[in-house]
Amino acid sequence: MALNTRKPILISGAGLASLLLGQSLLRASIPFLIFERDSSISFRAQGYRLRLSTQGLDAIESVLGPEQWKTFWNACGKTAGRGLAHLNAVTGTEVTQEANGDRPPIVDQEAKGKPLDLGSRDGKIVGIARGELRRLLYSECKPFVHWSHHVTGYEVTSSGVRAVFADGSKSVEGDVLVGGEGVYSKVAKQLSQGKLKVYDTGARGIHGQAPSTAFKGLGEGVWRMVDETKPNGRVFVITNVRPGDMDDPSVQFGWTLGAQPGVVTAPNDDYAITGKPAAEIAKALTADWHPRVRPLFEQMAESEAAFWKITCSTPDGVPEWKNEPRVTVIGDAAHSMTPAGGIGANTAFRDSALLGRLLREAGGYADGVTAAYEKDMRVYASEAVRASYGMAKSQFGVTIDENSPTV
The missing domain is CATH 3.50.50.60 (FAD/NAD(P)-binding domain)
Structure with a gap:
């Protein structure tokens, strides 16, 4: 042209x-x-x-x-299902919104304050790396x-x-x-x-990847896993488990771990570090999580782990x-x-x-x-x-x- x-x-x-x-x-x-x-x-x-x-x-x-x-x-993944499902990361059980205490519900800007609805086309959750x-x-x-x-x-x-x-x-x-x-x-x-x-909100997180077979315990859907038991603050992970690839270990799915301020701290406060240091922190934070979700971290590709800051x-x-x-x-x-x-x-x-x-x-x-x-x-x-x-x-x-x- x-x-x-x-x-x-x-x-x-x-x-x-x-x-x-x-x-x-x-x-x-x-x-x-x-x-x-x-x-x-x-x-x-x-x-x-x-x-x-x-x-x-x-x-x-x-x-x-x-x-x-x-x-x-x-190239996009299309995930069916009900949208965002909440999971207690320690017990492995699903949590309803009513059981989520008095914490405000997650809302979607595009839904004008209504509970989060991730379906964007044909009732599917559309995503891409x-x-x-x-x-x-x-x-x-x-x-x-x-x-x-x-x-x-x-x-x-x-x-x-x-x-x-x-x-x-x-x-x-x-x-x-x-x-x-x-x-x-x-x-x-x-x-x-x-x-x-x-x-800088002070909150930090870690991105990671693992073979798609590690996600079979979750099954298809968009999952938000929360751990309220940590003494210094809440930890959660969000992941999108797409259909069709869960039996192919050559395919990797990603997950995002986030935490309240003070929970995740990079060595020397250097959040540009990638790989093993970030992977080790993610594994330590999730070591007591339910066997349904632990494979995401136990089998993670350590070289792909990376820290991130939550800014606004x-x-x-x-x-x-x-x-x-x-x-x-x-x-x-x-x-x-x-x-x-x-x-x-x-x-x-x-x-x-x-x-x-x-x-x-x-x-x-x-x-x-x-x-x-x-x-x-x-x-x-x-x-x-x-x-x-x-x-x-x-x-x-x-x-x-x-x-x-x-x-």
């Missing part, structure tokens, strides 16, 4: 939202360049499996062409991704914008810079003059900042969310689809495009942040105020 001769759209970060935006621009022959601080697509673990909401799927479908959508859809989705989106964007380019700011020129890199060098001049480099976004900090804040933007929603026509932000750079309900990634996909559509309709950069995007984004993203934080308060026992530490 021949791209036009306009200046490129510059995108900071090669995560899911950035790559989906790239796909949108590619379809319209709008030139773009993606700058990523990592050295390659395989540089780091990609974390837990994504639960794709109706709105997230709609956003992805609106960007991908028919053939790409078919490839993506075939982050790494697999990233590889799919990267396949066509590959020629436009520049690795080992750490964007630390930007410079608006008389006719465009340049990304500034950590070594002091600058990119070619682009029409727009889109910050999509996550919670540590330097673009977001500069653009919002510090108004965009990401708070200001619970009041996405703040206002003075619009810069040449610069905007998407995904976690604009609105970091806790993993509760899987809302964060789906909201990021909406960002990419919206901004991509506005740029396509304008044929690239035009006055008012970033302002129109930010106006609409603030509405749905603020609602999502509030819902994500509300669920995290009940699940993780975290609270955020103006005195909470930022990342």
Whole structure:
């Protein structure tokens, strides 16, 4: 596909939202360049499996062409059943909502406060591994991704914008810079003059994987396993057990372990550590769990274990900042969310689809495009942040105020 001769759209970060935006621009022959601080697509673990909401799927479908959508859809797992099932991790018994005490029920932002309903298409729970989705989106964007380019700011020129890199060098001049480099976004900090804040909730977790055969004791479904017996706080695990693969040990399913502040602590407080140190902590925390669920941890692929921090933007929603026509932000750079309900990634996909559509309709950069995007984004993203934080308060026992530490 021949791209036009306009200046490129510059995108900071090669995560899911950035790559989906790239796909949108590619379809319209709008030139773009993606700058990523990592050295390659395989540089780091990609974390837990994504639960794709109706709105997230709609956003992805609106960007991908028919053939790409078919490839993506075939790569997704579709889990039937009743939705989210609660399990006492120690006894192995299922827990009804009524037996869950006076803790607020888990709710879904898209269901407007109703109990969480994970079914997103055809009554199925649709999910895909982050790494697999990233590889799919990267396949066509590959020629436009520049690795080992750490964007630390930007410079608006008389006719465009340049990304500034950590070594002091600058990119070619682009029409727009889109910050999509996550919670540590330097673009977001500069653009919002510090108004965009990401708070460290203090809660931590571990991602892991195990052969699908280890999940046979659970059976098909989306499971939330909770241990209330730990002396320093609650521990829980969420996993999606898909049908069809539970007899094939070459297939791995993922799980996400989370805990209240103080329960999970990485060596030297270094949460970039992966592999055995994270695996050992996960195994220790689950050693007394029921035989129905222990295989998930006893048989885990230790090399794939990784720590993660639970962060969240200001619970009041996405703040206002003075619009810069040449610069905007998407995904976690604009609105970091806790993993509760899987809302964060789906909201990021909406960002990419919206901004991509506005740029396509304008044929690239035009006055008012970033302002129109930010106006609409603030509405749905603020609602999502509030819902994500509300669920995290009940699940993780975290609270955020103006005195909470930022990342």
